[in-house]
Amino acid sequence: MQVIIESYQRDRPRNFFECGRRPIDNWYKNNSKKCFDRVEYRVFEAIFPATGRVVGYYALQIGNESMAALPSKPADYTKNYTAFPAVHLAFLGVHRECQRKGVGTALLSDVFDKVYQISEIAGMYALTLQSYDEESTAFYSSLGFEPYSDSKASPKMLMPIRTIRALVEGE
Ligand SMILES: CC(C)(COP(=O)(O)OP(=O)(O)OC[C@H]1O[C@@H](n2cnc3c(N)ncnc32)[C@H](O)[C@@H]1OP(=O)(O)O)[C@@H](O)C(=O)NCCC(=O)NCCS
Incomplete structure (x- = not known):
């Protein structure tokens, strides 16, 4: 399913949006504006260009994560860090009727482009997220994210910035 990814616009209709995970729907409908x-x-x-309707969204935030959260030190240069710099993918949802049609992958490809742009002006170690459940973990794993916390169902996951830069530069 081909989609266009655009910056948030305050007046777009959002009440109909349903990805099937209430906290992700509620944040989008009730809190995203503020x-x-x-x-x-x-x-x-x-x-979706034919209807002009929103079929998915994501939200990014600058973050950091404790080095102690990582099972092993990820790279030599981080040895003096107590926390590593990151961009955090805080929310991601695709409308129920549009799932398993490549929209989530298209949104993540846009995330990688945005994170690449950020890394041109500010350094970081990784893109991080916390997976919601086993299905979203399967989705993120299919894209190359790796878990870095013990929770099987809802692990914290990351992709190093070096991997993202190689992906974007290889496009
Ligand atoms: C997770 C989510 C964003 C994925 O978006 P999507 O548009 O359905 O994903 P895609 O069509 O791009 O899927 C790409 C690949 O990821 C994997 N995948 C996606 N959804 C999956 C699922 N439910 N179970 C297992 N694997 C899945 C598959 O390998 C899939 O490729 P395939 O369809 O050719 O088998 C979407 O299902 C969603 O909004 N879920 C509810 C909200 C949520 O969990 N958000 C993440 C919060 S951390």
């Missing part, structure tokens, strides 16, 4: 306005998150939306 979070966007106070620059707490930056939000991007996948639009």
Whole structure:
């Protein structure tokens, strides 16, 4: 399914949106506007061109994560860090009727492009996220994210910035 990914627009209809995970739907419908306005998150939306409707969204935030959270030290240069710099993918959802049609992959490809752009002006170690359940873990694993916490169902996952840069540069 081909989509266009655009920056968040305050007045787009969102009440119909349903990805099937209530916290992700509720944040989008009830909180995204105020979070966007106070620059707490930056939000991007996948639009289906034929209808102009939102079929998916994601939200990014600058973050950091304790080195102690990692099972092993990931790279020599991080040895003096107590926390590693990261961009955090805080929310991601695809409308129920549009799942398993490549929209989530298209949104993540856009995330990689955005994170690449950020890494041109500010350094980081990785893109991080916390998976919601086993299905989303299967999705993120299919894209190359690796778990770094023990939870089987809802692990923290990351992709090093070096991997993202290689992916984007190889496109
Ligand atoms: C997880 C989610 C974003 C994936 O988006 P999507 O558009 O359905 O994903 P894609 O079509 O791009 O899937 C790409 C690949 O990921 C894997 N995948 C996606 N959904 C999966 C699922 N439910 N179970 C197992 N594997 C899955 C598959 O390998 C899939 O390729 P395939 O369809 O050719 O088998 C979407 O299902 C969703 O919104 N789920 C509810 C909200 C949620 O869990 N968000 C993540 C919060 S951390």
